[in-house]
Amino acid sequence: MTTKQLLEQIQLKKSFLCIGLDVDLNKIPKHLLELEDPIFEFNKNIIDATHDLCVSYKPNTAFYEAYGIKGWQSLQKTIEYINKNYPEIFTIADAKRGDIGNTSSMYAKAFFEDLNFDSVTVAPYMGKDSVEPFLAFENKHTIMLALTSNEGAFDFQTKNVEGKELYKTVLETSKGWKNSENLMYVVGATKAEYFTEIRKIVPKSFLLVPGVGAQGGSLSEVCKYGMNDEVGLLINSSRGIIYASSQEDFAQKAREEALKLQQEMESILNNR
């Protein structure tokens, strides 16, 4: 999917919502556990109930790998289901990968070719040659960690590196990498005041923003400081939507939570 197509979907749906499919068997409705593939069934129901309210789904690979081969099968069935039934959706493999060049190429192959995701999240610590193999794929997007939403973000990301915070160095340095037009960045919503500075460095880039909802970030604050002329934001909510109910009405309740966020987004888009 191209960035232009993503923007068209945002305008059409009046939504820049991404729903995180972080499926924990301990948290899903009990009646699903009797089925052959509870994780996929859960995702299928959530997706069918919310696809018109969001522009993106983001399974976090950890939740699938934790269940071994069965989990990887659930992930594959989930991405195939989205690509077949809702090809307009921008899919994100939240995998936070990164390795030396030839190894990163294998990860890129895994997520862009084998699973056919539109994008994958990567970690910046190993530098340019660990990220460029992902950037080499046409019409695929690489979403690099910049400033994350967790407490540990303050351990290294905000440390002063030769006059500015490390996450700013990461943003600036990556702009010089080959095919950097395929880069997006992860910026946590729990730190809304940082968006002003970030937009000075990457005015045009899409930012994937976790931390709204369960982690305490404010949607309006993020939009105030982070939105650009072409929206430039994908706001992720995971637990707040998918675990809105642990009963048989889980998909309907998920839709209600997604609708609240979509309506808030529509209002923001109409009033800017």
Add this chain to the structure above:
Amino acid sequence: MTTKQLLEQIQLKKSFLCIGLDVDLNKIPKHLLELEDPIFEFNKNIIDATHDLCVSYKPNTAFYEAYGIKGWQSLQKTIEYINKNYPEIFTIADAKRGDIGNTSSMYAKAFFEDLNFDSVTVAPYMGKDSVEPFLAFENKHTIMLALTSNEGAFDFQTKNVEGKELYKTVLETSKGWKNSENLMYVVGATKAEYFTEIRKIVPKSFLLVPGVGAQGGSLSEVCKYGMNDEVGLLINSSRGIIYASSQEDFAQKAREEALKLQQEMESILNNR
């Protein structure tokens, strides 16, 4: 496996060699491609031919994920084969994972419980709460990236953070994390002169050292500056061993390459 048991194996085998099982279907002998699981067959032959010369095997997960579910099955069969037949081997899942706390817990479950590896590599960028869930496992080891062997290491890892290089900040900060006695570190062999400084910060920790062989690092230089009283080094070689031959004699040739490194290590251990 405990660190003490690992050290006993090193003393018994006169080897601190780790063999990287980074299996690329384009590089393995053609006759294996006719078998049902070429990746596992390749690994099984390499392992049977080298297990007495090394103390550790390190499959890099990228090479398995690139082949989807079949690849994940090959990884599972490989770790099960090692654990069943050579339980004295220290196994490393080279996965370079890391995410917010509850998500890192799922990765830890994947590698320590579902697959039953002794250790897993992690990335430091997201800080303390992204690594502590791995450290919480008893008799399991978390190997954190400090200074990697690739060119991109100079993009961020060696940048000056409040008076010292980022990788030194990573080493020092992580020493204060809960259960940090379960931490080892990745330090690339291509930068042997850095080991003196690193040993001042983490004198006792085991260091996993990639970059000997194909990437150009020198074993004797690394040992000169990086070895401690309890050896404290695991030297990895991947391509130089497993792709020593692309013919039917691949396992025998791999043994010959592993033997050269083991003999060099035995000499170093005897002369220190």
